[in-house]
Amino acid sequence: MTLILEAAVLGVLTGGVYALMASGLTLIFGVMRIINVGHGALVILGAYLSFVLWRNMGVDPFVSLIVTMPVMFILGVILQIVFVRPLKTDREALSVLVTYALALGIEGLLGYFFTSNYVQITAWYDTASFPVGDFHITYVYVYGFLLCLAILGAIFLMLYRTTFGAAIRATMLNRTAAQLVGIDVDRVSAVTFGIGMATAAAGGVVFGITNAFNPGSHYDLISRLLTIIVLGGLGSLRGAVIAALVMLVIQDITAVVISPVWAAFVFFVVLVAVLLFRPQGLFGITVRDRV
């Protein structure tokens, strides 16, 4: 029982990190109607950026975000302008291929510079822990959770309390209408892609401290993130956050109760179950999209 409780707590804490990574992905879908298959690779890229700062200059991984998040933001804006914006026809299908190609390119470059050996970022808080009742929680999970909570909070504030956030929401609702009322949707799209990349950088740091990773790690990550945003309803930020928390709790409990090797499998089981029995979605948001 303690084990299950511990798994649930851990699931919530890591779920926060997945929520942050998935929020970028679902925002990008909402604004541009594209599936960014390269999101996992960009998370790994963020992890490697922090890894380099930490290994070569001894920068604390959380502090390194001050550098990596703006860098990834700018990179995201550039990627959007160069690779996503030119797609005019058949956007949805072509964008999948373009972002897939970006993922392969990033994987290749990372492999060239860092080889395919696994690395991990370490710090004092990745082993130190504090007791909670019958079990111990490692500090890094709490710090990571708080970081992601703060960034998610900032994103929600930006979306619902600023004019630019209103422009993003308007573009998500109806691109053409947003254009008609004078919103520069191209600029909104580029900035949203940048925000998505910045969240990938933040998610990448926590991922890089809690997991050993190599350039190929993005495949595993992206299949989980994509499942999360489908379960939460494509384009729904709230749905993505809830789905991430729920899925990670289920995953971590499965790892304890059944076996860690089956943990990732529950993503697929839940996805299939939802499609079969609740096609209207887990949280009242429809999973079947009409395009």
Added chain:
Amino acid sequence: MKRATNTRVLTAGGLVLLVGLALALPAIAPDSATTNIAVFTMMYVGLATAWNIMGGYTGYISLGHAGFFGFGSYALGLLLARLAIAGGYTVFLFVPVAGLLTALLAAAVGWFALRTRAATFVIVTIAFMFMLQLLAENLTSLTGGGAGLGFPNPRWRGDFYNIPFYYAMLALALLALVVSWSIRRSKFGLGLLAIRDDEDKALAVGVPAGAFKLTAFIVSAALVGMIGGVYGYYVTYIYPQFVVDPLIGISMVLMVFLGGLGTVWGPVLGALILEPAQLWLAYNYGASRLYLVLYSAVFLLVILLMPQGILPSLGELIARRRARLAGTVGAAP
């Protein structure tokens, strides 16, 4: 009228020439390096053609076809192991059985995956592929897990080694082409195209969209599964991450897009261009990870510069020239 018959004769002649060339290839260039390239190229001609039936005609982009490829591979390997079939030509007789099993899997996957459309469908197929990879790794008592699964050794050797595999791949590629071509010319194919253009309208005019989509999905997957089976026998040892390989899945998609999505011959052209190029890149830059970078660069160039694909672009060019010629002829008194 005359032009139509002329074109038909030309097309038939070209086809006979192409098939003849493909049949005679091992006699022209029998060295194993060339025939190895030929095996893989033929494999991708088949894969791209099969993928196009779902992705091109029906408009449902599946990024999970590598799952069916790997499943077919494992199905054949396990069948041979369980029935204790020795290496030899008889192995090829079991390839259709692997195809049948893949068809069953596709029916099950299609049952829930086809409840979604567009972006969600793409994501569900990606998830399916990774879960299949995970199953192959985790069901160690069945698949051997990460240790891999061995195929019986073929009895033939030396320079001749690749040639039976080449003809097997050629046969499957031709089968895929015949299937694709006859679907394109049938009422069923018209229904698929209608679904691609507007599924709700297609439903409204009486196209049984659900049954049509599922049929296309099953046919496409079964062909891919059979090709996966032959691939497994060719490489003799398979591992989960090398047969359920996302790169195989995305390669067939890219070939279709390069040649021309939804055309009969586009996937063939795309495979004939890209697979030898891919093998060349892997051979020269495979050791360093630059191979992936170059591959992704080719990929981006194709999508950004020629989103329509070669054949439709060419077709447009010819149509425009014809229109101009017709215009000048018509203008003369």
